[in-house]
Amino acid sequence: MKILAIESSCDETAASVVENGKVCxxxxxxxxxxxxxxxxxxxxxxxxxxRSISSVVTEALAKxxxxxxxxxxxxxxxxxxxxxxxxxGANFAKGLALRLNxxxxxxxxxxxxxxxxxxxxxxxxxxxxxLVVSGGHTSLFYVNSFSEYSILGSxxxxxxxxxxxxxxxxxxxxxxxxxxxxxxxxxGNPNYYQFPRALNSNxxxxxxxxxxxxxxxxxxxxxxxxxxxxxKFPDICASIQEAIIEPLIKKSLYAVKKCSVNHLxxxxxxxxxxxxxKRLLNEAKKIHIIIPDLEYCIDNAAMIGFLAEKKMSVxxxxxxxxxxxxxxxxxxxxxxxxN
Ligand code: KG4
Ligand code: ZN
Numbered sequence: 165m166k167i168l169a170i171e172s173s174c175d176e177t178a179a180s181v182v183e184n185g186k187v188c189x190x191x192x193x194x195x196x197x198x199x200x201x202x203x204x205x206x207x208x209x210x211x212x213x214x215r216s217i218s219s220v221v222t223e224a225l226a227k228x229x230x231x232x233x234x235x236x237x238x239x240x241x242x243x244x245x246x247x248x249x250x251x252x253g254a255n256f257a258k259g260l261a262l263r264l265n266x267x268x269x270x271x272x273x274x275x276x277x278x279x280x281x282x283x284x285x286x287x288x289x290x291x292x293x294x295l296v297v298s299g300g301h302t303s304l305f306y307v308n309s310f311s312e313y314s315i316l317g318s319x320x321x322x323x324x325x326x327x328x329x330x331x332x333x334x335x336x337x338x339x340x341x342x343x344x345x346x347x348x349x350x351x352g353n354p355n356y357y358q359f360p361r362a363l364n365s366n367x368x369x370x371x372x373x374x375x376x377x378x379x380x381x382x383x384x385x386x387x388x389x390x391x392x393x394x395x396k397f398p399d400i401c402a403s404i405q406e407a408i409i410e411p412l413i414k415k416s417l418y419a420v421k422k423c424s425v426n427h428l429x430x431x432x433x434x435x436x437x438x439x440x441x442k443r444l445l446n447e448a449k450k451i452h453i454i455i456p457d458l459e460y461c462i463d464n465a466a467m468i469g470f471l472a473e474k475k476m477s478v479x480x481x482x483x484x485x486x487x488x489x490x491x492x493x494x495x496x497x498x499x500x501x502x503n
């Protein structure tokens with residue numbers, strides 16, 4: 165079965181063709197209009213999605229060698245995300261589906277990240293722990309099946325990606341700050357400065373990053389009131405990065421131990437962080453760590469199409485499907501309970 169998937173929840177316009185669990189194309193267009201503002205501007209994002217969605221979809225179909233008439237369904241992200249951005253993808257999907265007379269499968273963005281480990285690894289098995297860590301989310305999940313999972317712990321304030329982006333902005337690095345900080349940190353000493361690790365006790369699965377943000381602001385005002393000299397950037401970036409990733413590593417490994425599982429999946433934009441990847445692979449040799457390739461870590465439509473195909477393989481799925489769905493900026497899924 166060939167599925168076209170569309171993702172437009174934030175500032176990436178993405179489309180993919182997925183067939184029988186195989187990704188045939190994965191096109192991601194990252195909006196650069198937001199860089200000068202140091203963060204995503206919702207109105208600009210939805211207008212940029214409108215400008216690019218048609219060509220991104222056309223490119224995904226062409227790269228997969230797929231004709232519109234071969235499609236059996238269209239999957240689209242409907243929550244969570246920016247309402248205006250979600251609406252562009254959802255309405256495009258509905259319009260095209262109406263024209264082709266095929267179903268639209270509404271997919272939750274976080275669930276897409278949650279199961280993206282299957283795109284990266286054919287040996288991934290349930291149950292597993294999944295750390296979803298992005299600009300808007302930092303949560304640990306216990307995943308039992310494609311329809312059963314629970315949240316073990318989340319951030320009580322900022323997401324890890326937000327901590328990267330906001331502290332990078334304080335340093336004048338631009339947006340998005342995560343990849344920029346990652347690059348500069350490579351030549352720095354991660355233990356040069358000590359920034360706080362909140363809720364760092366051995367058995368907590370809850371994250372918090374707002375204190376780190378304040379601590380970096382106070383540090384910069386006190387130590388470098390006239391601006392940070394060029395040669396200090398690597399040590400500062402490496403030290404901030406360490407304060408962000410250390411709780412991610414520690415709590416993920418604790419969750420793996422607590423739930424007695426062998427597989428840990430790390431997904432979402434921050435899982436692209438080179439130091440996080442390196443430390444996890446070095447420190448957890450006895451478990452299987454699955455971190456998808458970069459194009460499946462950041463926001464992408466392949467993960468949306470992959471999950472839609474799984475959902476469609478469930479008996480009676482069509483009977484349970486609401487075709488008049490709308491977008492939702494904040495929900496994960498009503499049926500999933502937080503522990
Ligand atoms: O999953 P994603 O593409 O979009 C959201 O759903 O938020 O994640 C974007 C986030 C941004 O905060 C960005 O700074 C962060 O992922 N990010 C990184 C890296 N690449 C992207 N953070 C740290 N290191 C990176 N290499
Ligand atoms: Zn995401």
